[in-house]
Amino acid sequence: MKKNNTAIWQMLIKKxxxxxxxxxxxxxxxxxxxTLFVAAAICTYLDYQSAHKQRIEANTIFSQQWAHQQRNPHDAAHFGTYLFKSINLLNVFDTGLNDYTGNTYRIEAHVQHEPDAANAEGNDSSMRFGRLTLALILQLLIPLLILFITATSMTTEKEQGTLKMLLAQGLSTSRLIWVKVISSYLFIVTVVLPIFLLMTMMLLASPGSDILLTRLLWMILAFLLYFLFIALLGILISAWSGNSGKAILTALSCWILMSIISPKLLTGIADHSYPPMSRAAFTELVEQGYRKGLNGHDPYAERGERFVKNILKNYHADSVSELPFNIEGLTFQYHEDYRNMVFNHYMAQVAQQFDKQQNFLTIAGVFxxxxxxxxxxxxxxxxxxxxHQYFFKQAQTYRNHLIKKLNLQLAMHSKDVKGEYILGPKYFARLQNFDDQLPPIHHVIQLNQIGLYAIAGWILLLAALLQFIASRSLARYYELA
Known part of the structure; x- marks a missing residue:
């Protein structure tokens, strides 16, 4: 009996x-x-090669400039350098916010910068339309194809008169609906499987594939779940619709609402509800906090004098000339630490608003x-x-450590030097290079687990609704139609 049942399922799905x-x-x-996938894959790989080459060339130029200088340590800190966010193949698979948040970080004494030089700056087409990426096709075009396949699957049977014939031959409504779901999903999996294989091969041929492969596998799983949700939605629309025209119109309306209108609307609501301060206002607050103190009553000059007095007191010295180090270097670092504290204080307020926006969008993703x-x-x-924040924090930590190292070098080694204390290429070449890392994959999954649960929950809900439609009480509707 089971073998016969399996054969019937296989025959219906094959049909x-x-x-x-x-x-x-x-x-x-x-x-x-x-065709679009092949074009997007070629563009993706070329974009990756170009961006990767530019990063290597830029890193080489600035590393050489930094390593070959001969300067006073604090002057070298003012001269500074640039850090570049590393790039991998997945970054161009889905460019996300990278085109808008910047990928370059400037190191400079007394000034805390933010990542800058976004690709979309001065690029009107990128700002308006974005780029053709593999992710864009998977997120928008594949779901549209699924809806066109599934939205008329039940209505066509009814319009052609085959639904009554199938039910008369003993085929249950439940089996018919689930055959439609399974066959449609298998077809889509067949369509996207070569694409996923192509992505995997491209990734394996790129550097760092051992770390990125796990991310890609999670991504494939997420998209397969999403495609199953879309297939169930299309079959549900078809089951409820009276004719194919109405079903197609409903499916297209759902796609436009879900993929175009809703994201724009909800992003606008998040930005309006939790507006971050402008960059100009932020810069002004940091500058005033540094000059006048965070409380507004601790000016820069008074802080510096108090710091020197405390040092003299701790070393039981009457003047800075009696100290065993160059007080100038420690004073530089003291003011640097205070500016960092002020910057982090106001940056936390900005980050709080962005975190609220992200939390809002996470909840919006449930619906x-x-x-x-x-x-x-x-x-x-x-x-x-x-x-983006993970890169910024790594770059900021590297910057603070480098500036501190240079200031302490000036403080500890320039006391007895006649004339200006100069460091050469031998010293600067020994300084550690910046190497940003990706966050652990389990942290990424944890931050996005609500989204995964939401998609899985929608799948269960739509499956339950389809089963309800396929119940005997509603089967009569199809028999009488």
Whole structure:
């Protein structure tokens, strides 16, 4: 009996796949999707090669400039250098926020910078339309194809008169619906499987594939879940609709609302509800906090004098000439530490607003799975807000450590030097290079687990609704239609 049941399922699924295969519109759509994927894959790889080459060249130039200088340590800190966010193939698979948040960090004494030099600056087409990426096709075009396949699957049976015939032959409504779901999903998996294989091969041929492969596998799993959700949604629309025209219109409306209108609307609400301060206001607050103190009553000059007096008191010295080190270097570092404290104080306020925006969008993703899959895709590609902040914190830590090292070098080694204390290339070449790392994958998954649960929850909800529609009480509707 079980073998006979399995054979019936296989026969029905094979029949549905043949119907989809013989549909010229579906075949043309599939060819167009694959063509776009090949074009996007080529553009992605070329973008990666170009960006990777530019980063290497820029790093080489600034490293050489830094290592070959002959300067006083504090002058070298003012001369500074640039740090560049590392790039991998997944970054260009889904560019996310990378085009807008900047990938360059300036190191300079007495000034705390933020990542800058965003690719979208001065690029009107990038600002308006973004770029054709593999993620864009997976997020927008594949779901549209799924909806066109599934939205008319039940209505076509009814319009052609085959639904009554199938039910009359003893085929249950439940089995018919789930055959439609399984066959449609298998077809889509067949369409996207070559794409996922291509992505995997491209990734294995790139540096750091051992770390990135786990991220890609999680991404593939997330997209497969999302495609199952879309397939269930399309079948549900088809089951509820009276005719194919109405089903197509409903499906297209759902796609536009879920993928275009809702993300724009909810992002605007998040920005309006939790507006961060402007960069000009932030810069002014940092400068005033440094000059007048965080409390507004601790001026720069008084802080410096108090610091020197405390040092003299601790060393039981009457003047700075009696100290065993150059007080200038320690004073530089004291003011540097205070500026860092002020910067971090106001940056925490800015970050708090951005965190609220991110939390709002996470909750919004529960009601709109497209937002969830988009955020998951950016997170696993390393191009979301969290990865931007992760790079910024690493760069800031490196910058603070480097400036401190140079100031302490001046303090501890220039006391008895006649004339100006100069360091040469031998010293600067020994300083540690910046090497930013990706956050652990389990942290990324943890931050996006609500999105994954949301998609899984929608799948269960739609499956339950389909099962309800397929119940005997509603089967009569199809028999009488």
């Amino acid at each position: 549905e796949l043949l119907v989809i295969y013989r549909n010229k519109t579906m075949l043309i759509s599939t060819v167009m999707i694959w 709109d799975p497209f937002i969830s899959i988009k955020r998951i895709s950016m997170a696993l590609s390393g191009t979301d807000y969290y990865h």
